[in-house]
Amino acid sequence: MPDTRPAVLELDSVSRVFRPPGEPPVAVLRGVSLRVEAGETLAILGPSGSGKSTLLNLIAGLDRPDAGTIAVQGRDLTGLGDRDLARLRNRQIGFIFQLHHLLPQCTVLENILVPTLAEPDRAAAASQRRRAEGLLKRVGLADRAGAFPGTLSGGERQRVAVARALIHQPPLLLADEPTGALDAAAAGCLADLLMELNRETGTTLLVVTHSLDLARRLGRRMVLRDGRLEASAEGAP
Numbered sequence: 127m128p129d130t131r132p133a134v135l136e137l138d139s140v141s142r143v144f145r146p147p148g149e150p151p152v153a154v155l156r157g158v159s160l161r162v163e164a165g166e167t168l169a170i171l172g173p174s175g176s177g178k179s180t181l182l183n184l185i186a187g188l189d190r191p192d193a194g195t196i197a198v199q200g201r202d203l204t205g206l207g208d209r210d211l212a213r214l215r216n217r218q219i220g221f222i223f224q225l226h227h228l229l230p231q232c233t234v235l236e237n238i239l240v241p242t243l244a245e246p247d248r249a250a251a252a253s254q255r256r257r258a259e260g261l262l263k264r265v266g267l268a269d270r271a272g273a274f275p276g277t278l279s280g281g282e283r284q285r286v287a288v289a290r291a292l293i294h295q296p297p298l299l300l301a302d303e304p305t306g307a308l309d310a311a312a313a314g315c316l317a318d319l320l321m322e323l324n325r326e327t328g329t330t331l332l333v334v335t336h337s338l339d340l341a342r343r344l345g346r347r348m349v350l351r352d353g354r355l356e357a358s359a360e361g362a363p
């Protein structure tokens with residue numbers, strides 16, 4: 127029997143045009159289509175300014191397309207109101223940024239629990255805390271739970287950001303240049319961690335990167351060029 131499960135992510139003819147006041151409109155995405163199955167790992171490459179972050183922000187529901195549809199686990203984001211979109215984003219999508227975006231005044235453990243504050247659930251609080259502690263152990267930072275981000279290295283902060291992105295066990299993990307601010311050794315460790323998590327949990331991984339080292343490790347590579355996404359041989363093993 128054919129597999130009729132919805133893809134984890136499906137984009138159909140997505141366009142995004144920015145209209146800066148007093149300047150000509152900029153058509154950054156011109157009909158991007160993409161299907162990503164559960165458990166896949168995908169790298170998106172492309173020159174600076176080609177629209178990679180724009181695309182990731184649309185998939186994360188942080189921005190809305192001008193045309194086309196974006197479905198996460200069969201649910202069309204473009205039809206959702208702001209509240210439902212925020213809820214789906216919080217539950218279904220983990221996001222790792224180039225710069226970790228940790229809250230400096232909160233401890234490492236508190237930072238990992240930040241996504242759970244959006245919908246406080248007293249009954250679940252203890253188990254969420256245990257899960258955060260487990261994730262911290264998983265990323266190799268169990269002994270830094272009470273530390274503040276300012277006292278961690280760049281690679282350690284990025285590992286905390288990975289744990290935070292996974293607190294709700296999202297089926298889809300998005301990362302925008304996750305190793306962009308790291309040296310080669312720390313970048314290698316982070317790539318190891320992302321690949322291991324994909325294998326262990328089956329989380330689908332979509333990574334925007336300039337790093338061919340990282341792209342080479344992912345199952346599929348695509349390149350964004352002239353507003354369109356195409357299969358890429360760049361970074362192929």
Ligand SMILES: Nc1ncnc2c1ncn2[C@@H]1O[C@H](COP(=O)(O)OP(=O)(O)OP(=O)(O)O)[C@@H](O)[C@H]1O
Binds near residue numbers: 172
């Ligand atoms: N809010 C905005 N208003 C106007 N133009 C924008 C806006 N956001 C992005 N752009 C423009 O859209 C284009 C794509 O930007 P984007 O940040 O997606 O590129 P990128 O591929 O992520 O680049 P990089 O590799 O440097 O991170 C750029 O020309 C940028 O100036």
Ligand SMILES: [Mg+2]
Binds near residue numbers: 179
């Ligand atoms: Mg970018």
